[in-house]
Amino acid sequence: MSSPARSAFPAPPRTERRVLRVLGTEITLLEKVRRKAEADLGFDIRFEVLDFISCQRRAAMEPAAYDIYDQCFHNLDIVWAWGSLRPIDTERISDWGLLSGLTREGGISRYAWRGHGDAPVRKLYVQPGEQLGDAPSRYISMLPTVHNMDSFGYDARVFGRPENGRDSWAWLLDERAKGRIALVDEPAIGIFDAALAAEAAGELQFGDIGSMTVAEVDSLMAFLNDRRQKGYFCAVWSSAEEAAELIRSDRLSAQSMWSPVYGQLGEMASSVVEAAPIEGYRAWHGGMSLSRHLSDDGLEMGYEYMNWWLSGWAGAVMARQGYYMSVLDRVREVLTPEEWAYWYEGAPAASDLPGPAGNTVVRAGVRRSGGSYWERANRIAVWNTTMDEHNYAARAWARFAAKVRSGMP
Known part of the structure; x- marks a missing residue:
């Protein structure tokens, strides 16, 4: 008996949908946000939600287990010191120039008191030798987002x-x-x-x-x-x-x-x-960092996701639970005038x-x-x-x- 004929045109290899893994806390990892980001970006997003301390420990000790570390600046030092994160290139952040002074410079204005403790600017910029500090540079440790x-x-x-x-x-x-x-x-x-x-x-x-x-x-x-x-x-x-x-x-x-x-x-x-x-x-300030293992397509997805977060929609969701975003102008474009007036301008709510x-x-x-x-x-x-x-x-x-x-x- 002869063997079955082989097709001259073999079936193309099965391609799986790309996946971005985000490690963080309940503050920002909302299911509503995950679904919208997937729809807009065209790849799967998986959230792993832990408490602050467990999230920090996993980020430091298991950098291959996630792609994005979504946490707060006060949870950054230990993870950075373990070498689990890679610097973020601000030239790949489309709205970097729109971030508020509170985030990039340490105060809402040049005259504002900076506050004691871990103001984000104090560990925002990557210095020579990959130390962190407030001297502006092209590379940052964590992209500032919710605060x-x-x-x-x-x-x-x-x-x-x-x-x-x-x-x-x-x-x-x-x-x-x-x-x-x-x-x-x-x-x-x-x-x-x-x-x-x-x-x-x-x-x-x-x-x-x-x-x-x-x-x-x-x-x-x-x-x-x-x-x-x-x-x-x-x-x-x-x-x-x-x-x-x-x-x-x-x-x-x-x-x-x-x-x-x-x-x-x-x-x-x-x-x-x-x-x-x-x-x-x-005060507190959250942000996103890139896992050290990321490269090529994974790294590109990481930058796409971070840019999406600054584009306004996610910031509007955060505003509706009382949080601010580092790029105010984009959030204002998405919120209704009544929402913006209440959450950001401090005006009495014009409606429920x-x-x-x-x-x-x-x-x-x-x-x-x-x-x-x-x-x-x-x-x-x-x-x-x-x-x-x-x-x-x-x-x-x-x-x-x-x-x-x-x-x-």
């Missing part, structure tokens, strides 16, 4: 409704909220909320709150543990949903807060106020405004706490920071948080 100025939320039934800007970080540890206080469980974030509160209350004083000494960390943790033993804290939390549920269940009078939480409070929304502390905000999921998160007539983007950005006290003594502080914080979670005396 905000955070504070805390408080119960107006306990503290009243003082005039905007008269709130104080001291209220986060106020005796009036005893037994109903929660902090965010992240040592590069929660520890600064607590430090700002302790300093505002006159309990402690720091030489540089963005770079505490071991003795200052010890003093702060002793203070927090004293308050814990006296029953001040009811919880620590690690996600926006945890924070929202603590308020919806009416367990809190004051707690660290992230902006999206205010749109998830249900019936409690009318009782909770976003503080505009007289001492200033704790939607969140990323389409549900109403802002009621007509309400004004954003702290005012406009420019007003808020001019009042940064400290940035989320990985201090020189971070490892020491993180271990001390972990012991404190574990005891709060377990209810230990």
Whole structure:
């Protein structure tokens, strides 16, 4: 029996759709954003969503497991030091020249106070020897994207409704909220909320709150543990949903807060106020970095994705949960005039405004706490920071948080 005839025209090899893998946190890795980016860019995008610390550890130790590292500047140092990331060429970022002064120069204007700690500009530019610093260069460590100025939320039934800007970080540890206080469980974030509160209350004083000494960390943790033993804290939390549920269940009078939480409070929304502390905000800045392993087509996809993020649509989604983007003009082109006026200009909402999921998160007539983007950005006290003594502080914080979670005396 003769063998079957072979075709003179063999079938073309099966081609698989290209894939970009993005490692990050719940702040930016929204399913709605992933689907839109896939549709616009023409390749598959896979999100891996982890908490801050797990994300940082995976990025540092497993650079082959992702293509884009989407995190915050205060989570950059360790990953960069491990050699897991490659410099970003700003000549391949189409809107690089449109990035705000807060991002590229350190302040919203030349006169603005830069704030203590990890302002993004302090580790933005790649220096000779691949060190990071603020001297402008063609190459950067992380493309600045989403950012905000955070504070805390408080119960107006306990503290009243003082005039905007008269709130104080001291209220986060106020005796009036005893037994109903929660902090965010992240040592590069929660520890600064607590430090700002302790300093505002006159309990402690720091030489540089963005770079505490071991003795200052010890003093702060002793203070927090004293308050814990006296029953001040009811919880620590690690996600926006945890924070929202603590308020919806009416367990809190004051707690660290992230902006999206205010749109998830249900019936409690009318009782909770976003503080505009007289001492200033704790700010943070997110961004995207390229994995060291990327080359050729993978590298090209990485640049396409980062440029897409700056093009406006993603920034509008971020605005609807209270976050700002580094390229303001592109976001303004996508938001409605009413949304731009409320989220960026600080004007009263002309109508009910939607969140990323389409549900109403802002009621007509309400004004954003702290005012406009420019007003808020001019009042940064400290940035989320990985201090020189971070490892020491993180271990001390972990012991404190574990005891709060377990209810230990």
